[in-house]
Amino acid sequence: MIRRVPVRASERLYGLRVVATPEALDHARFAGSAGSAGSAGSAGEVTVLRIASDEVLALGAVDADVADPHAIVELETGFVGWHLTAAEFVSNVERHIEWLLPTHRPALAQGLIAGLPLKLWFDDDHDHDHDHDHDHDYVLVIASSGLAHEVVERLGVPA
Amino acid sequence: MRFALDDQPVDYLDGDSIAVAVVRAGQHPQHGGALCLAGDCGNCSADVAGVPFTRTCLTPARPGLRVRRHPAVGGPPLRLDPPKNPVASPAQTSVQVHRRHVDIAVIGAGRSGTAAAASARAAGHDVMVLDSESGFEVVGVYPGPIVVVRTPEHMLHVHAHEVVIATGAADVHPVCEGNMLRGIVTWGAADILRERSVDLGRTVTVDLTELARFDGIDGQVTAVVFTDGRSTPCDTAIVTSATRAPRDLLARMVSDPGVSVVGPAAERYDLPPCPTDGIVCPCSKVTVGDLQMVWDKGFTHLELVKRAALCGTGTCQGGVCMPHLRAFVTEKSGAPAAPFTGRPASRQLTIAEAAADVFLDPFRRTALHDEHLKLGAQMDRFGGWWRPWNYGDFMREYWAVREGVSLGDVSTLGKMIVSGPDVVEALERLYPTTIADIRPGRSRYVLLLNERGHLIDDGMVCRESDDRFVLTFTSGGASFAEAWVRDWIETWGLNVRIMDRTISLGAINVTGPLAGELLRRVGVPESPKFLQHRHADVAGVACHIMRLSFTGEASFELHHPVAHSAELWQTLMLAGRDLNITPHGLQALFALRLEKGHVIVGMDTELDTTPRRINMDWAVKMDKPDFIGRTALARTADLPDHRRLFGLTMDGPAPTEGAPIYVGDRIVGHVASAFMSPTVGKAIMLGWQKHSPWVDTVTVDGRTAHVTDTPFYDPQGARARI
């Protein structure tokens, strides 16, 4: 789940990055921290992004239970995100995308947008279908923090 | 309603194209030539609102529009005005791009296109029909397939599983004496003009096979002369033809299994009679006489005729001349001539339209970018990152490293964690160095070789535990190295986990004789020994401290979560204020490492640099059973080798890097790196000799230089171990 209050400026995303066998990741469990949650979620909430078959980005997570003795579990602070409403997504991001967006929810999409390697997280916690909700967060746009200035320039989102 | 043609007002009716309005006004959008008003020829193109070569038949008239004819001779002038807003990024041009994904794109809404669309829809497909009549002008079909479309408002890129080209066939233009007069139209154009209620005056309709020539006065057609000698006066000559030329340029320009052609666009057709006079290629002003001349000179092949006479190489891409050129070559050679190659684009687009919504490679910033700017750094791009080149005075930075303490932003280094039961095996194969005997907490300098035994990168291997290592790579080589490591480990099928940490970790190099003192001040009472590494909190930030030395002084790289880079940097700068802490940029770093004789891969090395050519055989263990490049190194070990990188010194200022190295009059190599070293008191260099026998004395920049052992500075390496 991602925060429901629109956050217009970018924020740094905190969480865990885990590389492990695909089977171990299929059954991995992540815990957020009650007191000091990553800002991507409300206290304790974790958003699990399976960015590769053997790799997870768990936003908001502070602890991971992964059944792989060789798993690599690291604090990840290298990404920033923008919470956009559907209208903002359409006007700022979607028109630059050449590839097909996923239609199911929740969904992670990754690819080049305006020449930048970005991740999009479409949450499922909406009481409507795919017609865009113009008041609530619709998508989290995620970029490496080293490219944040390019995202701002190319997509016209606030820094 | 009016627009301007060459600054003279032209009235138009709602719904007129520019070309129709111009004809209605009794004029011609160019200086003459048959009009088809269907986009097939270039005879109506003009400068519209500052864009020459715009087809006026496809451009709706708008009030106040400025239309200019191209010059009768030569091209329209190259407009060289400075841009209105010179700092605006070209990516923010006014041209927008829309994108559609469909099952099937049908190009053309005529009979064959409509039928193709209907049957595709009936089969349940998502179909989009693209036709210039309805504002979708297809400028190209490319592999993908992608259909590139211009609409009045924006560009449209249609990604389709299948593309059906149903563009129909075009009227064949007349090629005969007088065919560049005003007042000649094709049958289709006459239809359009009548539909728009344009008064054509006295008309004469003539079939291509019966057409001998057009007569005219002052550039205006006055009569049609038939092959039987009849002459019929007219104001407008209408040319008909039993044969129509398939509009197949789109089909000829793309080769993609998803693209098919239907209807008249796909059909064979009868060529018109071989032309005997007139302009055959109006775009390039090529006459039938030109074709005959080059044919007589031995250019007896359709492509050679085309290239020698430049027929068909203009705006319409053969739209007018192709049937006639083929008829000409077929008659002369006695064998049917195939069409010449079709090449994009069909209907021309501007460079701005092609560039719309295109973004080039991004530039990365480290988390310390703003810190560098605050300190007045001159930034430069290196290896895809913005990095400090210097902070105003690189020699001051140099001395801070040699005599005090300095910080360097090395966040751009490639960083990777590898873990797993096969990790030692994987690293033994990746690197020419022995890995197994590195103890946890220790690290080792490594080379990375390709299969040819040539150096592609270097870095550090830090062992954390039996089955877990941290690897570093050069800044410029990081993304290549990541792919390299992943590809090989996957190829070998080894059980290893890989996590790239390059963008996740910042790294600050604390270096100088006072580096240890600075670390003590920020909570590291006992720093690691040389080539050791450990995890520790530094000023409250969890760091992986690696002790090594590229600068020649004690150096501690603090790798840390990138979110804390700025606070860590600020804390270190504050703690070192009374030590005159001064950060250093790349310029100082290059000088410092050169005094130590350390090579920079890609700057001092070349595409075929083996370890022995840079005197680094010590970093290669040929007694290992295998590693990437071992076979090549074993094969070449006994071959004569003429290339070697040497340390050189000479008096006077440093030569320009890249300066040739001479032995007598002969260039034997070049200076790879150079610096006037205040500690050595001479210009120091790394330079190549590529011709043996190698000599101890060479000439650089007109001065004598001497081969000198490296390191130039602190040869025992004592200072790095302080």
Added chain:
Amino acid sequence: MNEFVETLLELTWHEPKSSYDVVIVGGGGHGLATAYYLATRHGITNVAVVEADYIGSGNSGRNTTIIRANYGIPESIRFYRHSQKLYSDLEQETGCWVMHATKGLIWLAHTETAMRAERARVLLNTACDAQTVLITPTEVKQLCPQIDLSGGGRYPVLGASHHLPASTARHDRVVWAYAQGAMQRGVHVLQNTQVTGLLRDGDRVVGVRTSNGDIAAGTVMSAVGGDVSQLAAHAGLRLPVRTHPLQAFVTNGYGQGFGPIISDTELLCYISQTARGQMLIGHEYDRESSFSLQSSFQFLQANAAKMSYLLPFVRDLKILRQWTGRCDVSADFSPIMGFTGVDGFVISTGWGTWGFKAIPAGGEQMAELIATGTTPELIQPFALSRFAADHAMADQGSTGTR
């Protein structure tokens, strides 16, 4: 008539014979120039040039016609400088108007690293008689008033190297000039003749098998572009060559107004105005290797964008035509010329993006090699054997724009 209709050249075709002293496979610039120099310099005229399609139909008719010598290693600079000089005399020697025009080539640098490379280039070029000077942004602007020195705010010009003798010539006419000269002296040029194999006598190559029958030859030379790996395989050779598409495009023709050739060391693209007024834009070869001649939209997009940053005035120009050639890139980015280790079979390949400028020198030197049986000194460094010896002619500066 437009002023560019070819009026001087004349091609004389011959009926093929079954045997020649020399058979050259590939009727492009290199093959025809070799035949021309065999005839004019060595009196060897019992020669056939065998071409699968029409002469100049391969890369000779698809390149961007730049003639330069500002390379990165002395061996290359000397070779291309020699070629540049032969080009300068070509019109006088052949009596053909090949539209040779000296324009100067400006290589833009946007970073300190790029400036370092250009400073080095200037020194080495100067030492090897290829006139190249370092120029400031102000001087760039004087030579090319259209340039945006801020690079659209993204690629600021820090300076450039200016290679003064750089020129262009019309590619087709160079091919025809050599063809005419060779044909007039009795060389046979056989069009529409596809070579399908090599005739062998033991280890020796003794002729070619073609779609129109076998042709015996004392020496067979490959001057093939694009399909060279397949031809060499018939001789049992595996070449260190990969073939990549190389794309380019031109705008419509405008009035003359753009003097120099501008090239960008970072964006790897370049632009010049042709004699017909077209703006001709090219780029480094495609990264993926392929034998395809298909043009891509991505190429057009990227290069339209790149040029828009450097030269804003191009944005309103109309793109006329886009095309693709195939370039054979060797393992060290330098050409491969000379003996192959297979008797009777010599080769000229690896011309990548730089074959057009090398046509005169490549033809002249290969002719000397064939005529004398020894490798001329100028091309000794480019022998195929260098790869086995691990003595690459590594010249990253040889690729189109670097």
